[in-house]
Amino acid sequence: MREDLLSFIWRNNKFRTKKLFTTDKEALKIQNSGILNKFSGPDFFNAKIFIDEQLWAGNVEIHVKSSDWYAHHHETDTNYDNVILHVVWEDDISIFRKDGSKIPTLELKRYVPKEILEKYQKLLQNQKSTFINCETNFLEIDAFLKANWLERLYIERLEQKSILINTLLKETKNDWEEVLFILLAKNFGSKVNGHFFLDKAKQLGFSKIRRTRNDKIQLESLLLGHFGLLQKKDCQDLYYIQLKEEYGYLMKKFGLSHNFGKPEFFGLRPPNFPTIRLSQLASLYIEHQNLFAELMKLNQLGDIYDLLQVNASSYWDNHFTFGKVSKKGKKRLSKNFMDLLIINTIVPLKFCYARYVGKDWNTDVLRLISKVKKEDNSIIKSFDDLGSRTVNAFESQSKIQLYTNYCSKNKCLQCALGVHLLNRNT
Known part of the structure; x- marks a missing residue:
């Protein structure tokens, strides 16, 4: 029981x-x-x-x-x-x-009654289930009920993401630009380096970004150095030497201490290497001096894509790591990566900021996330295989929330769909 x-x-x-x-x-x-x-x-x-x-x-x-x-x-x-x-x-x-x-x-x-327990056991221990308990009945659930529950799940997911944002606001004394930088750093680090990038961004502080963002060499050296990527002792690459010397100057200027630890490269595709991502992040702040204010004004997906159209610096056109030449090509932010930034950073910040200033967030936020392409992962593929086709990021985020917070934890009786099925059967 x-x-x-x-x-x-x-x-x-x-x-x-x-x-x-x-x-x-x-x-x-x-x-x-x-x-x-x-x-x-x-x-x-x-x-x-x-x-x-x-x-x-x-x-x-x-x-x-x-x-x-x-x-x-x-x-x-x-x-x-x-x-x-x-x-x-x-x-x-x-x-x-x-x-x-x-x-x-x-x-x-x-x-x-005994039949209540039998119905519950049948729902929770579906022998035919390979993904979620109610997969054999999932498509039978009323579309209106399902749509309402998915919207509630997406708001629930935004609320969860708001916890980190609200914590960072307290730590930065409501400096929204700094919070944006920290969140962008986390998401530029992806799953592999996200927490490492988050910690390093918090340690660095946004005031140093403000003071170096008019000089691309300074800003890139600051990020690469502080995030542990200028620690090689025998690298003779000229650009590496230039960045390392600049970072040495910045360490004295800002009173920075030597950093320990460095990000991971293993398991990452070259476009996701931390060297490339940090150079792209530097370019974003070089090109946009008031990035948070600009993003909060934009509600059209195309305008946000235009703002995020940045490249790593020219050195990285034929490098992924220092001193090793690769096939030449601009290291642009891909559309898929921009979508992840919109899903995990920009939309949650818009949600929190709208509530902070007392604006209605529903229309703009839901319209924006509904125009973003759905995520491509095993959870969404499994829902699609059930016949529940996912059409955009609003639905993919909702279904990820459904699976991770309810289905995978057997919380069927806290799920509107599970309650509906049990009520229908009893």
Whole structure:
């Protein structure tokens, strides 16, 4: 038995509600099961129940076993002082309030029909499932319900991405330009170097970017040096030597300490090498002195693409690493990479900034993300294979959120689609 199933049974009245009794054989009648609480505290607020004809108003707590009350230390938490009913699957111990009065308990296993549990087990343990529990029924779900849930999931995903943005705003005293730089650095680092780039960008501080962004050599040397790419001892490449000398000057000027650690190259395609990405990032700040303000003004996808059209510096036309000549070609930001920047940096920042200044964010943000190409990964491919074709980044982000936060964790009863299927079958 799982607590989320008990919560589902309680809030949807999926049990025999007539002739209910507490474990102390008191007559129980439910007038209102309460409002589900998704945060800390009791599971349901403002419930109304009759116990032996006496009306009680207060909160309801759900547990698999009564003893979970003590296992979760609710007896010391004042948030639980107003619990009027303890709903459990198995009553294995009596629970008391601080004043010594016993909390009435409803043992649900006496009243839940067997078919409810069978339907739930069938949903959760689908023997034919190779991807998600409800894959055999996924296409049967009402399109309107599915569309509403996907929109809610995308907003949920934006909220999750907002956590880092809000943390960075506090650390930078609401310097939106610096927050943008840190997030761009993280995403220019991709999955392999993202966290390393994030930490290095925070250590560096945006004030040094402001003071060097009028000189491409200075800015590129600052980024490459600070991010650990100018540590070779025997490299005779002239451009490398020039950058290393410039970085030595900048270290003294800004009082920078020697950095330890360096980014990974292994497992990356050459266009994603940190040398190339940092040079492109430098070019972006050379060409746009007020990048955050410019991005916040743009709501058309084509205009954002135009702004992001930058190349690595000319040295990298025939290099991917220092001292090793490669086939000549401009190292431009690809359309796919720009899409990732829009999905993971620009749109979340627009979402947070609009709320910060009190603007309506829905129309612009949802329109923009809906015009971006869908992501190409195993999760989206699996949904497409089910017959649920993904058409844009709004849907791909929503489905990634659905899979990673619900499907892969068997949280079917916290998913609108899973609840719909179980309600339909019961």
